[in-house]
Amino acid sequence: MPFTPTLAETRFGVGLSPRVSPPETTAAMLDRLAGPDLVAQRYAIPNSTEVTPSASEYSAAARARREASGTPREEEADKAFKAIRTQAMIRWAEFSTIALARSIETQDGLRERLVRFWADHFTIRAKGGQNLQFVPIYIEEAIRPHVTGRFSDMLKAVITHPRMLIYLDQNRSFGPNSKRAERLGRGGLNENLARELLELHTLGVDGPYTQHDVRELAELLTGLSHDGDRQFDFRGHYAEPGAETVLGQSYGGDKPSLSDIHAVLDDLAAHPATAEHLSRKLARHFIADVPPDDLVMALSATYRETGGALLAMAATLVGHPLSWSVEKQKVKQPYDFVESALRAVDVAPQKLLALDRKEVQRYLHRPLTVMGQSPRGPVGPDGWPEEAEAWVTPQGMAGRIDWAMRLPVVLGPDLPDPRRFVHGALGPEPDEAVVFAAGAAETPAEAIGIVLASPDFQRR
């Protein structure tokens, strides 16, 4: 199978749309990716210093509630606290619809896919509902600006981002010989981030590291933390003094500083095991659950030759003949299924953005959970599974079919004609059985549901 606009939009993008034409060439895909991030400008998500309620507003309300406990002000403080928490949950629902609005309207679907790929690579999960809004903000701050930049820059942005530090318990980790340990009379090292940094973020679980490297890296990472408003802060008194040896290389030794941590991150990013690990993951995500070795090697070579330039990686990915010749075998993850269905049905972005929090829960978040992909994120820092078998399960299918059949009802009366819809959703060469089924269903809603439930729509 050579390049076709349909395959380009299905495999590397966010799905066909009756309103947005798919890219005509790989050069067009890469031009858009190299250009400005238009949909993020049109549908903006605030950063962590702008968002309301802010992290410190929330903690102030929580503190006020604790202090008011048992006093006449108790009820009022409780109400104020709950209002702030609800407000934060409303923000989270808004950010969910903003992300989908971007997908519906974009001509640059590859960018959305890369953002999600890297966000999954650097998975975080919110601790507590009030922090859910900070997950999309983290992606906006640490991931999105770097998907066309260098991996090492993304890595540094992620590993110093307060939300990653909180997620993997780095914010409280302090060295056994740090000033803080001296004062408390005990050490407080936490290995969680150090381990995932080696196992998941860079070298991979089969990479050339040992428990000793994890330990030394954990000591080197001490000091990474945040202030009361959850903005990044390097806490010198948490940092372990002295040099640490990671993968045989010594770091630090003088006054602890962020630059020592940047140095180890640069070296980990440049490691050949990292090139191989990231290349395999990328090919596995976009092309096949067991990707062709030649493609992985080509990606890995690009990574090493360009010093981890992610735009060059994208160019190798879409430029390689194997990326087009492999049959459609990847199954869209539930989010991608929902995204591409909304795009195919041509839901108006304004309609999505107008959904309130309960509607977002009912029409999007809850169905995604039943499909197997909770909008709260994967259970562990290893992200979502890639294999088709993990998604195409009885309950996963029940979730997809059920949602696909009810989707048109949610959208109101202007259903597309299913006989036209099938060509719009599947492109110029749809599966014949699906064309037949679209014309044979008893209602338009069922017809559209069946088109969306077909393997032709769900595989990419």
Add this chain to the structure above:
Amino acid sequence: MDRRTFLRNGLALGCSTAASPLLTPMALASAPWEERLIVIILRGGMDGVDVFRPMGDPAFAALRPDLAEGGLDAGPFYQLHPALAPIKPLWDAGEFGAVHAVSTPYRDKRSHFDGQDLLEAGSDPNVDGSTRDGWLNRMLQAVPGVEASTTFAIGLEQMLLTTGSAPVSRWSPDARLAISPQAQRLLELVQHRDPLFRQASAEAIAIASKMDAGAEIAEAGDEMMMASPMMAEIQRGRPHVKIAEFAADRLREDARVAAFSLNGWDTHAAQDRTLPRALTQLTDTILTLKTRLGPAWSKTCLLAMTEFGRTARQNGSGGTDHGTGGALIYAGGAVRGGQVLGDWPGLTAEALYQERDLMPTRDIRGVAAWAMHDLLGIDRPTLESAIFPGLDMGEDAKLIA
């Protein structure tokens, strides 16, 4: 394609789905045993040393200065974590116990994901390379007469534990599917050439229609729960309770094996607050199963297993980090509970694994193997070669009454 071709395909498909075990009328399904086996994977690494506290070990107090308060007496040596209070009556009745200082053969890298994969695969990385199926599924492969309805893997995530060539029903209590007969036929048509989609959808439709037909089972279960004073503190409707209810309903029907997982055991920080949350989910689950299984509880063995234990010493954030040896929890009317089994290795620096973790003194797979041997009558050669390749089961763990 014309309507006639469609009908022909539809008919052909009708034949092939009729062969699917799930669509076989349930009355014909015969369970291989009356005993019930429930396996729960505790994801994140349960801290066995905090759940079953070795108060009699002289090194314990110094290692856990902030994690020793309020334990419940459980013999001269151990205390139970206070959050186990709701199931202390089961301990006293011999329906709940533990095996301490167990682990998989996994060592040193202490990754959740590798650790869980190995726990669920039941393999030994030093003996065989990679195992693509789970040990519970291999047990089912070794037993004649197993049908898809014999085993339920419950929840929204797939478990390696139950993955493999033996038929297993996977479902979540949250899933719903109601479609018209015509839509069902068209769905079969569009998915016909894709076996993965075809089978998943056929199972979905079969299970969903069975759930509709099985409403009286659920009602009977609800009545059992409402009549039980033990259930007063348990919030119905929470996801783990719904899973336990669903499991109990299936196990009162044809199912004999159920598997699911409970998350939240990765207590790196503030363990005095985070571990009780996970333990409460576990005690809710066990109490729900006991109540809702009714008389079938007397034939039940539940095994709760985790990928590894945690560091012997508490860390600087009031939590513990990834370790090695841990504890297995067992419960049911068919077990010999009220005791902590296993050889206690001690907590001195020399006794610890790499001077940091509880030293495993027994392979957790051996404990599961003895449970299946004694409960289900599976023979030792099958257990040591097919189900857990290369395992030496050692002495009888004696957790089945």
